Amino acid sequence: MPASVYSPFDRLNFSKRNCFLTGVALNSEEESIQVFPQWLMSKYNLEDEPFKMLDESMATYKDLKLPCSAVVNETYIEPVEAEMETAFNSGYEAVKQLDELKLFQWAGKVLYGIIFNELRAGIQQQRQQGEDFNISESIIHKFSNLHLMLQSLNLNIEFEDFKPFSLLLFKVNNAEETFGYRDEINTLTFSLRINDFGLIICFQDNGANKSYHRDILAKVEAQCLHPIQFEELNARIFYSAYLFNRLPEYTTMVVGDEIYIEAMPLRSMTGKPLFDHWQNKTYGQVLESFWKNWGFLLLEIIKDPENPISFLLDTEGNFKPADTISLPL
Incomplete structure (x- = not known):
């Protein structure tokens, strides 16, 4: 029987009555x-911690759920969760050994879950106001492709000679019980800092952000980072994801029970670079947000507009060892 892809974005179906991954009807909304x-x-201890939604309303972490059939959960989700739990609790070296696709699937489920809840809230809010739900075609395109790729959990999906993501893993000298999570759903960017590691994933850039930062990544590779160094990398990558100006296109081909996904070239008809121009003032604003725990303000960060403060590199462009940084963790 040919493989069948579920496409909830065709009809903007985000009902709690259908499994998020397969579309199969559920026995109940519970x-x-x-x-x-x-x-x-x-x-x-996140269950009752606040989680801020895009409309500025507050939920809790435990409020965020995805409709999922018991069979799909038991067969596809729980095995990945068990593998992640073991590796994440062990730390950086164990996470480093994980299959990148598994990390992509696990983080993708989290990010898609947030998107699902945001879309439901947006639809309900506009219905209450008597308005039709409006969302840009480009965002729908991105979300739909993310959902397609997430179905590599339950379908035989083969990515043809490419990775649809940039995945960056770093060893970080975190304080005990640190939990640092960030996402940006418009750019499909994800970050998690726990235990002794930090993980950043740019979904659906076909590796472009990793290539864009290749020089600095080469300098920090295999280094143990101070948390402020990881957050600086975070800021750089979240900002470049914003500057990334392509809308990746993919072709799919079904052959029996297998689905092949091929990435179209990220070229522009006008010859425009992949990334818009980097502006230090805007980057400084992003960095200020990521360095909030250490109290750095924008004017201090860009005191020298051409050379924003960096805890990653010294004035010669060399890596600053984490043990030379005297800030608190």
Whole structure:
């Protein structure tokens, strides 16, 4: 029987009555899974912590759920969760050994879960105001492709000679019980800092952000980072994801029970670079947000507009060892 892809974005179907991954009808709206897995919430006491939605309303971490059939959860989700729980609790070296596709799937489920909840809230809000739900075609395009690729969990999906993501993993000297999570759903960017590591994923850039930062990544590779160094990398990558000006296109081909996804070239008809021009003032604003825990202000960060403060590199462009940084963790 040919493989069949579920496409909820065709009809903007975000009902709690259908499994988020397969579209199969559920027995009840209570048939669901947590967006942030229970093992993660329990370890970091997240259940009742506030989670800010895009419309400025507040939910809690435990409020965020995805409709999911019991069979799909048991067969496809729980095995990945078990593997992630073991590796994440062990730390950087164990996470480093994980299959990148598994990390992509796990983080993708979290990010898609947030998107699902945001879309439901947006639809309900506009219906209450008597308005049709409006969302840009480019955003729908991105979200739809993310959902397609997430179905590599339950379908035989083969990515033809490419990775649809930039995945960056770093060893970080975090304080005990640190839980640092960030996302940007418009650019499909994800960051998690726990235990002794930090993970950043740019979904659906076909590796472009990793290539864009290749020089600095080569300098920090295999280094143990101070948390402020990781957050500087975070700021750089979240900002470049914003500057990334392509809307990746993919072709799919079904052959029996296998689905092949091929990436179209990221070229521009006008010869425009992949990334818009980097502006230090805007980057400084992003960095200010990521360095909030250390109290750095924008004017201090860009005191020299051509050379924003960096804890990653010295004035010669060399890596600053984490043990030379005297800030608190």
